[in-house]
Amino acid sequence: MEKEYTVTVYTEDRIGITNRITVIFTRRRINITSLTTAETEIPGVYKFIITVLSERSKLEKIVGQIERLIEIHRAFVHDEDEVVYQELALYKISTKSLQNGNIEKLIRENQARILTITDDYFVIEKTGHQHELIALQEKLAPYGLIEYSKSGRVAIVKWSRRFHDHLKELAGLHTDNLPPADYSGTSTVTAAQESI
Amino acid sequence: MKTKPTEKFELTADTLNISGSEAVIRSLIAEGVETIFGYPGGAIMPIYDALYDFQDKVHHILVRHEQGATHAAQGYARTSGKVGVVFATSGPGATNLVTGLADAYMDSTPMVCITGQVAAALLGTDAFQETDVIGITMPITKWNIQVTRPEDIPGAIAKAFYIAASGRPGPVLVDITKNAQAAKFDYEYSKCDYIRSYRPVPELDPASIDAAAALINSAKKPYILCGHGVLISGAEKELIAFAEKAQIPIASTLLGLSAVPVDHPLYVGYLGMHGNYAPNIMTNECDVVIAVGMRFDDRITGDVSHYIKQAKVVHIEIDAAEIHKIIKADVPVHADAKTALKALTAKVNVAKHDEWLQEFKEADKKEQEKVIQPELYPTGDQLKMAEVIRRISEKTGGHAVLVTDVGQHQMIASRYYRFKDPNTNITSGGMGTMGFALPAAMGAKVGVPEKEVVAIIGDGCFQMTLQELGTIYQSEIGVKIVILNNNFLGMVRQWQQLFHDKRYSSTEMINPDFVQIAKGFYIPGKKVSTRGEIDAAIDEMLAHKGAYLLEVVVEQEGNVFPMVPAGAPIANIRLD
Numbered sequence: 220m221e222k223e224y225t226v227t228v229y230t231e232d233r234i235g236i237t238n239r240i241t242v243i244f245t246r247r248r249i250n251i252t253s254l255t256t257a258e259t260e261i262p263g264v265y266k267f268i269i270t271v272l273s274e275r276s277k278l279e280k281i282v283g284q285i286e287r288l289i290e291i292h293r294a295f296v297h298d299e300d301e302v303v304y305q306e307l308a309l310y311k312i313s314t315k316s317l318q319n320g321n322i323e324k325l326i327r328e329n330q331a332r333i334l335t336i337t338d339d340y341f342v343i344e345k346t347g348h349q350h351e352l353i354a355l356q357e358k359l360a361p362y363g364l365i366e367y368s369k370s371g372r373v374a375i376v377k378w379s380r381r382f383h384d385h386l387k388e389l390a391g392l393h394t395d396n397l398p399p400a401d402y403s404g405t406s407t408v409t410a411a412q413e414s415i
Numbered sequence: 416m417k418t419k420p421t422e423k424f425e426l427t428a429d430t431l432n433i434s435g436s437e438a439v440i441r442s443l444i445a446e447g448v449e450t451i452f453g454y455p456g457g458a459i460m461p462i463y464d465a466l467y468d469f470q471d472k473v474h475h476i477l478v479r480h481e482q483g484a485t486h487a488a489q490g491y492a493r494t495s496g497k498v499g500v501v502f503a504t505s506g507p508g509a510t511n512l513v514t515g516l517a518d519a520y521m522d523s524t525p526m527v528c529i530t531g532q533v534a535a536a537l538l539g540t541d542a543f544q545e546t547d548v549i550g551i552t553m554p555i556t557k558w559n560i561q562v563t564r565p566e567d568i569p570g571a572i573a574k575a576f577y578i579a580a581s582g583r584p585g586p587v588l589v590d591i592t593k594n595a596q597a598a599k600f601d602y603e604y605s606k607c608d609y610i611r612s613y614r615p616v617p618e619l620d621p622a623s624i625d626a627a628a629a630l631i632n633s634a635k636k637p638y639i640l641c642g643h644g645v646l647i648s649g650a651e652k653e654l655i656a657f658a659e660k661a662q663i664p665i666a667s668t669l670l671g672l673s674a675v676p677v678d679h680p681l682y683v684g685y686l687g688m689h690g691n692y693a694p695n696i697m698t699n700e701c702d703v704v705i706a707v708g709m710r711f712d713d714r715i716t717g718d719v720s721h722y723i724k725q726a727k728v729v730h731i732e733i734d735a736a737e738i739h740k741i742i743k744a745d746v747p748v749h750a751d752a753k754t755a756l757k758a759l760t761a762k763v764n765v766a767k768h769d770e771w772l773q774e775f776k777e778a779d780k781k782e783q784e785k786v787i788q789p790e791l792y793p794t795g796d797q798l799k800m801a802e803v804i805r806r807i808s809e810k811t812g813g814h815a816v817l818v819t820d821v822g823q824h825q826m827i828a829s830r831y832y833r834f835k836d837p838n839t840n841i842t843s844g845g846m847g848t849m850g851f852a853l854p855a856a857m858g859a860k861v862g863v864p865e866k867e868v869v870a871i872i873g874d875g876c877f878q879m880t881l882q883e884l885g886t887i888y889q890s891e892i893g894v895k896i897v898i899l900n901n902n903f904l905g906m907v908r909q910w911q912q913l914f915h916d917k918r919y920s921s922t923e924m925i926n927p928d929f930v931q932i933a934k935g936f937y938i939p940g941k942k943v944s945t946r947g948e949i950d951a952a953i954d955e956m957l958a959h960k961g962a963y964l965l966e967v968v969v970e971q972e973g974n975v976f977p978m979v980p981a982g983a984p985i986a987n988i989r990l991d
Contacts, residue, residue: 230612231611231612234561235549235550235553238550238553239553242553242554246554279739280736280739280740283735283736283738283739283740284736286735286736287734287735287736289557289558289578289610289612289613290612290613291612292611292612389611389612390611
């Protein structure tokens with residue numbers, strides 16, 4: 220069944236790596252709904268966090284094909300409950316609406332914060348899950364929402380410790396020395412194996 | 416992490432302050448390259464200039480079209496076991512490589528293509544003959560890289576060869592900007608044997624071998640499907656030893672052909688849409704499948720929802736992405752075929768499956784009677800492709816390298832040539848590239864000059880790359896070219912006959928005089944069209960020292976059977 224999955228991909232730092240990864244989704248006509256990438260705690264290793272609406276069986280094959288790329292360390296598919304994640308949204312609102320008392324309550328109740336205020340507009344920031352960010356957008360709409368901008372997903376995998384040790388070992392860095400798990404082949408490393 | 420000690424090429428007076436171009440040639444020599452197939456042009460001229468000084472060490476074969484260079488490199492790689500090397504210029508030179516790269520990627524052929532590129536300062540500006548070859552070839556290469564500085568050339572080439580040849584082999588492209596070719600630097604070279612994010616050879620999991628052996632030992636009707644991976648791994652002997660120990664029948668995929676001699680008692684035939692009847696239908700009768708180095712292509716499986724549903728599957732495969740991709744493996748063995756088969760042979764019990772083998776023989780009688788005998792010994796006047804192939808097979812003893820193009824003649828050649836030696840079947844399997852055979856045959860001949868190389872080509876295919884006759888003439892490559900001419904795009908016509916009410920839309924060919932064309936390239940030839948002439952014509956061709964073209968006019972509307980209609984279950988296989 221189609222649902223939202225988080226795909227994480229660990230890569231070397233190389234020009235064009237995004238393209239190499241995304242064409243694999245394109246070939247199977249899967250739309251990427253968000254993509255975030257940044258360097259990890261291991262220098263030179265980048266993590267891509269990709270969200271897609273698809274089926275697990277299809278994504279497992281895609282992950283295999285991504286892993287076949289030379290500069291990819293590993294790629295994983297995660298259900299929602301396997302990751303801790305946040306997204307961030309910025310909302311630009313007309314300053315006039317500040318005169319309306321309700322907006323203060325809205326900001327407080329939604330644990331948003333004001334980043335900047337000018338004569339014409341102010342900018343609110345909120346982190347959370349997508350549905351919460353969209354909910355706030357809908358609530359702000361009546362106040363004259365000028366612009367809304369949302370980030371991709373930032374995620375930590377709950378069972379990532381051994382894998383990150385494996386990467387640190389590759390990079391010659393100090394590890395926690397947990398018993399190693401096999402990241403070299405087809406084996407699917409389960410949450411149970413990773414439990415710490 | 417294990418790293419093997421690397422061979423280091425020390426700095427010498429010769430290699431101080433040399434150009435990027437000279438570094439390219441020296442790096443290729445360091446990788447043991449003896450032959451390059453290529454075509455010069457503006458952006459690669461400095462590399463060709465450097466090549467001029469190394470003609471005693473590297474042999475460059477000037478092709479007539481860059482696509483020809485790629486197929487020649489494929490033929491060379493698949494017969495010699497070495498990496499095929501191609502040179503091409505930027506822009507159109509580079510885009511002409513696309514078909515060959517895609518073909519080599521599908522058929523796991525090690526190849527390194529070096530393309531010239533406009534100067535780095537011009538990248539992205541739509542400069543003359545600039546094309547984004549990295550972007551274009553990204554999905555059809557195992558790896559590619561653009562180099563803009565001379566000091567990055569040795570490292571890029573070292574990685575290119577390591578990646579192309581290791582694990583599941585594939586094509587690699589190195590794009591070198593003109594400024595990097597011209598600039599000077601102090602050259603040194605070390606071979607690459609480790610990339611931290613790349614594990615070409617998986618470690619064999621002994622538990623997977625135990626599980627596979629347990630399945631095989633309990634099987635009543637075990638069945639081996641032998642793929643290209645067996646040849647790539649050099650595991651032909653190991654496969655046969657394994658099959659003989661447990662008396663397991665072996666069928667071959669198109670690219671697995673020649674791994675097992677066709678006269679081996681356990682060899683039961685060729686799988687796929689136009690494969691043999693018995694091996695195809697027995698996929699639905701066996702109880703354990705041992706698939707070795709193959710990827711369950713749709714031409715093998717037909718409708719997957721009706722494919723080997725009754726059997727347990729052991730899938731031995733070096734490329735993790737192929738395991739479970741089409742067919743869920745009950746026992747995945749992620750390993751090199753040779754390593755896995757050795758380990759497996761030690762664990763399987765000696766067994767007899769005479770009754771099971773007898774089932775193949777019974778089913779084969781049906782194909783013999785309905786297809787094979789009428790094809791080999793026709794009563795009509797017109798020559799059939801099958802009888803021509805079988806005569807070539809007999810006259811070469813099955814020891815020639817057979818290079819086939821794509822279509823009916825390819826399927827017939829695969830069915831009726833009696834392969835005896837490994838790596839003697841060179842064809843475009845995954846891509847089905849028409850025009851493959853002529854250039855691939857010249858590469859094959861350069862790869863194994865001591866062997867007879869016979870290209871079997873259709874009249875349509877020949878006209879896609881016939882300009883390579885110029886290369887064959889210039890470089891004196893002694894390939895034998897057999898055109899099976901039915902004056903049709905035969906396979907498409909067959910489908911039109913069977914599935915489109917004989918509406919022959921754009922499949923009839925009004926052909927030139929092929930023997931005259933060969934003559935224009937100073938290649939002798941002959942045209943025959945009757946049964947009485949065929950033996951003498953083949954003898955004459957094989958006796959001739961250099962290249963030779965034999966045109967055989969065959970039955971116009973012959974069909975290849977058996978046939979599993981595209982997308983249909985294997986059980987729907989047709990014998991007529």
